[in-house]
Amino acid sequence: MVAVIHYSSSLRHILNYNEQKVKAGLAVCLEAAEYPKDVGYLNFHQKLSRLEKLTALNQLTRVNSIHISLNFDPAEKLSEERLKEIAAVYIERIGFAGQPYLLYQHHDAGHPHIHLVTTNIKPDGKRIELHNLARDQSEKARKAIEVDYELVKAEESKQRETDRLKPANSQKVIYGQVESKRAMANVLTTVLRNYKYCSLTELNAVLQLYNITADGGTEHSRIFRNQGLLYRILDEQGNKVGIPIKASDFDFKPTLKFLAEKFSDNLTGRDQHQARLRNTIDLALLRDDLSLTGLIQALQKDGIDTVMWQNQDKMICGITYVDHHSHCVFNGSVLGKTYSAKAILERCTSTGADERKTRIGVGEKMPFGGTASGGQTKKHESKKPAANTFHSDEKPWDIRELSDALLEPGDQPERIDWELKRKRKKKKRQRLEP
Numbered sequence: 477m478v479a480v481i482h483y484s485s486s487l488r489h490i491l492n493y494n495e496q497k498v499k500a501g502l503a504v505c506l507e508a509a510e511y512p513k514d515v516g517y518l519n520f521h522q523k524l525s526r527l528e529k530l531t532a533l534n535q536l537t538r539v540n541s542i543h544i545s546l547n548f549d550p551a552e553k554l555s556e557e558r559l560k561e562i563a564a565v566y567i568e569r570i571g572f573a574g575q576p577y578l579l580y581q582h583h584d585a586g587h588p589h590i591h592l593v594t595t596n597i598k599p600d601g602k603r604i605e606l607h608n609l610a611r612d613q614s615e616k617a618r619k620a621i622e623v624d625y626e627l628v629k630a631e632e633s634k635q636r637e638t639d640r641l642k643p644a645n646s647q648k649v650i651y652g653q654v655e656s657k658r659a660m661a662n663v664l665t666t667v668l669r670n671y672k673y674c675s676l677t678e679l680n681a682v683l684q685l686y687n688i689t690a691d692g693g694t695e696h697s698r699i700f701r702n703q704g705l706l707y708r709i710l711d712e713q714g715n716k717v718g719i720p721i722k723a724s725d726f727d728f729k730p731t732l733k734f735l736a737e738k739f740s741d742n743l744t745g746r747d748q749h750q751a752r753l754r755n756t757i758d759l760a761l762l763r764d765d766l767s768l769t770g771l772i773q774a775l776q777k778d779g780i781d782t783v784m785w786q787n788q789d790k791m792i793c794g795i796t797y798v799d800h801h802s803h804c805v806f807n808g809s810v811l812g813k814t815y816s817a818k819a820i821l822e823r824c825t826s827t828g829a830d831e832r833k834t835r836i837g838v839g840e841k842m843p844f845g846g847t848a849s850g851g852q853t854k855k856h857e858s859k860k861p862a863a864n865t866f867h868s869d870e871k872p873w874d875i876r877e878l879s880d881a882l883l884e885p886g887d888q889p890e891r892i893d894w895e896l897k898r899k900r901k902k903k904k905r906q907r908l909e910p
Contacts, residue, residue, distance in 0.1 A: 477546060477547065477548055477549075477618055477621060477622055477627050477628075477629075477630055478546075478547040478618075478630045479544060479545070479546055479547075479566070479610070479614050479617075479618050480544070480545045480547065481542065481543075481544050481609060481610045481614060482542075482543040482544075482759075482762055482763055483539045483541070483542060483543075483606060483763075484539065484541040484542075484543060484762065484763070485538050485539050485540060485541060486541060487524060487527050487528055487531065487540075487541045487593075487595065488524060489541075489762065490541055490543045490593050490762065491520070491523060491524050491527075491578070491593055492520075493758065493759075493762060494578070494580045494591055494593060495520055495523075497580070497582060497584065497755075498580070502582060502583055502584040502751065502755075503580050503581060503582040503583060503584070503591075504580065504581050504583075505578060505579070505580050506556055506559060506560055506579045506580065506581050506590070507560050507563070507578070507579040508523065508526075508576070508577075508578055508579075509564065509567070509576060509577050509578075509579065510574065510575065510576035510577070511523075511526055511576055515578075523578055526576050527541075527576060527593075527594070527595050530576070530595050530597045530598070530599065531595050531597050533597055533599075533600075533601035534597045534601045534602070534603055537596075537597060537603045539606065540595050540596060540597050540603070541593075541594075541595055541596075542572075542592070542593070542594050542595065542596055542606075543591065543592070543593055543762060544566075544591070544592040544594075545589055545590070545591050545592075545759070546562065546563070546566065546589060546590050546592070547587060547588075547589040548587060548588045548589060548627065548628070549587065549627070549628035550587040550588070551628065552588060552627060552628060553588075554588055556581065558625070559579070559581060559588075559590050560579065562590075562621060562625060563577075563579050563590060563592060565617075565621060565624075566592075566617050566618075566621060567592065567594070569613065569616065569617035569620065569621075570609065570613040570614055570617050571604055571609075571613055572594060572596070572604060574598075574599075575594050575595065575596075575598070575604075576594065576595075577592050577593060577594035578592070578593040578594070579591075579592055580592075580593070582755070584751050584752060584755045585752050585755065585756075618630065648685075648686050648687050649663060649686055649687045649688055649709050650687065656709060656718055656719075656721070657721055657725070657726075660688055660707055660709070660721065660726075661726055661727075661728075663683070663686045663688055664683075664688070664707065664726065664728075664730055665728065667679075667682050667683060667686070668728075668730055668738065670803050671798075671803045671804070671805055672742040672745070672746045672802075672803060672804045672805065673738070673739070673742060673805040674739045674742050674743055674746075674805075674810075675739060675807070676690060676692060676735065677785070677794070677796060677807060678796055678805040678806070678807060679735065679805070681781075681783040681796035681797075681798050681805055682798055682805055684710065684714070684783060685781060685798070687709055687710045687711070687712075688707060688708070688709060688710065689707070689708055689710055689716070690705060690706075690707055690723075690730075690735075691705070691706045691707070691708050691716075691720065692704070692705055692706075692732065693706070703732050703733075704722065704723070704732070705722070705723040705730075705731055705732045705735075706720040706721065706722060706723070707720065707721050707722075707723060707726075707730075708720045708721075746802070746804045746806075749799065749801075749802035749804045750806065750810075750811055752799075752801065752802070753780065753797060753799050753802075753804075753806060753811065754811055754812070754815065756775065756778050756780060757771075757775065757797075757811075757815060757820075760774040760775055760778075761823050761824070766824055767824055768820070768821065768824050770824075771820070771824060775797075778801075779799065779800040779801050780797055780798065780799050780800065780801075781797075781798040781800070782795065782796075782797055782798075783795070783796045783797075783798065784817070785817070792817050792821065793817060794807065794808065794816075794817050795807070795808040795815075795816065795817040795820060796808065797811070797815075808820065
């Protein structure tokens with residue numbers, strides 16, 4: 477079992493992500509723990525309100541939302557009841573016993589996994605310390621659960637996954653260290669056979685991981701007019717070095733005609749892997765203050781390489797994802813508008829100094845939607861009793877009314893902007909006349 481913990485300052489953002497998966501049929505909400513109603517009777521606003529009432533008790537804590545995914549080995553077949561039990565034990569062992577949480581089971585990946593949404597603000601307004609939560613409490617809980625429930629251990633699963641996620645059984649081609657044609661042939665044979673790509677751009681995204689590129693020439697060049705193809709070695713900065721080799725010079729003839737047939741064949745069977753890739757990107761973008769560099773590093777941990785394309789002005793003009801899980805390659809525009817280069821740059825909430833020079837179309841942060849239904853969030857008017865007194869001849873509220881009142885947004889405590897808090901004025905000293 478592998479536990480991944482994300483911290484955030486937006487409960488609505490996290491909840492909306494999971495509810496959108498439910499709406500799309502890619503997830504199901506299994507449980508609402510410490511809620512006054514069963515999960516089947518809760519709507520989006522009631523799920524959110526229960527947690528937001530706790531976060532309102534401590535306005536000084538900015539990071540107050542926890543999003544945890546528990547990932548299991550693909551060979552494990554776990555029932556819903558077993559998943560609920562594991563989630564409850566995990567929550568208790570990481571120090572969140574008694575905290576309300578929502579449990580989702582996602583079906584958008586090749587391995588069983590669940591998502592937990594909760595807050596670290598307790599009913600008394602105190603916060604649960606998050607420092608080193610993943611390293612200390614989570615690691616101990618994970619290892620104990622693996623033993624108690626006889627799960628596949630994370631170390632064994634990670635080793636198998638690492639061996640499987642290696643891009644190809646080849647090494648980078650370094651100009652001058654090995655014989656160029658033989659080294660390029662080894663990489664081309666492996667990549668052309670194992671990966672699913674449907675354009676020259678997608679193929680080059682994989683080849684560049686090994687310092688190779690397929691060059692069809694410029695628009696008015698002789699190579700382009702004759703539909704030729706050259707393979708060239710790249711240095712570590714992406715510059716072309718050495719003498720190019722014609723595609724027809726290789727024994728297996730990886731020419732444009734050969735690639736055109738591969739493009740057509742690769743179209744079948746790769747669409748089914750788009751959902752997992754979109755989900756991985758969306759999940760990585762849930763982190764607050766995520767830069768473009770941070771996104772690339774997060775995706776690499778999930779076996780996905782990201783290749784950025786730049787124009788002559790060094791501006792990012794395209795993005796391609798190489799998924800080593802499925803061995804499929806997708807341009808961002810193929811996955812959808814929200815996964816194109818411009819949209820990804822807008823969805824990243826911060827940019828490093830080295831990224832500002834290449835960023836394009838800097839605009840406002842893209843909204844992820846207000847509610848699970850995709851509509852605007854409506855404000856609920858809370859209905860209060862006429863008076864706070866209770867007379868002996870009056871009938872008390874029943875359980876249903878109490879649960880509705882608990883989940884109703886109601887009147888939240890006033891939020892104090894501590895930066896605008898008035899400062900005490902200094903008294904002026906009176907000067908005595910001599």
